[in-house]
Amino acid sequence: MATFKLIQAYNLTGSANTIVFDTIPQTYTDLCLYVTTYSTRGVASVESWQIRPNNSISGTEQTRIFSYPLSSPAFNSDGGPNELYSSWSGANASNFYNNVWIYIPNYTSTSVTKCLMVDNGTDNNSSEWMVSHSSMRTNSTSAITSLTLSGVSYNFQAGSSAYLYGISNA
């Protein structure tokens, strides 16, 4: 029996500030989310977005390691805000994609807090890039029934996509 099943998919044809996966079935063991974001801003900026379990980041904590840019790569870590530095745009960057992998085990539990794994890579025609590895923990023991991707400094642009998969406990 196949256990890696698509729950819901988004392929944006216009700009959107949020992408929402609601009414997530409670019939899987883990969740896996693949996100591609696309930016056309064309100015030097850090464009971040949040992932909000049950549409809340209250009490969440995060730590990450990240490295950028190509011209003078730095290897840093921090206990940053509850945001994913999903896109790094250097000067003159105009079009770049960012790919993010998020894994959420034990999401149906009502007795333990949840810890999300996040891997992130961004590239703009090899002139600018950023990679990061993050962990994010909720302080809630509630089962995760929805996931909201929320732009902080920029909207998700047309061409962005998000796919949520369930790993079956069958």
Place this chain on the structure above:
Amino acid sequence: MPTATYEKIQTYTAASAQDTITFSSIPSTYTDLILISHIVPVNNGAAYLGIRFNDSASGYVFGGSYWTGGSSTTRGVYGGTDSQIEIIGNQFQSFGAFTVHSDIFDYSSTSVYKTALTHSRTVDNTSRSLATTWTSTNAISKITIKTNIAACIGSGSMFTLYGILRA
């Protein structure tokens, strides 16, 4: 209908605090394994948490990176040999729930050393990404997640072993 390629072998949820989780008699019918661990620590002493294959306490050669967030940020790369795949370091049990994702390649081979990629993610302690070679040609039939102090893996911790099916 397409052939299933990603199957759950076994899930274990801890009903009480313990120090060892074991997957034994792992079928050799898959190509690779994926182990997902979501661990709720219990503060019961200064413990380390690691993975061993076939109860072997030697032959693990590794390299990887580590980092700790917060104001006292540390990070770096490291490598060496160990008696296990150390996935969380000293005093992990003092902190909050964390996740470990492990890929174990070609586990059923009896002719090559085994390679594992292990990513441990914790908000409070040191996160690690390791590539490890277990220098044994024995097929892996048993995986043990173990602490060196009793009862540090708390109730509600969940471990799931998946098999990537041989086509």
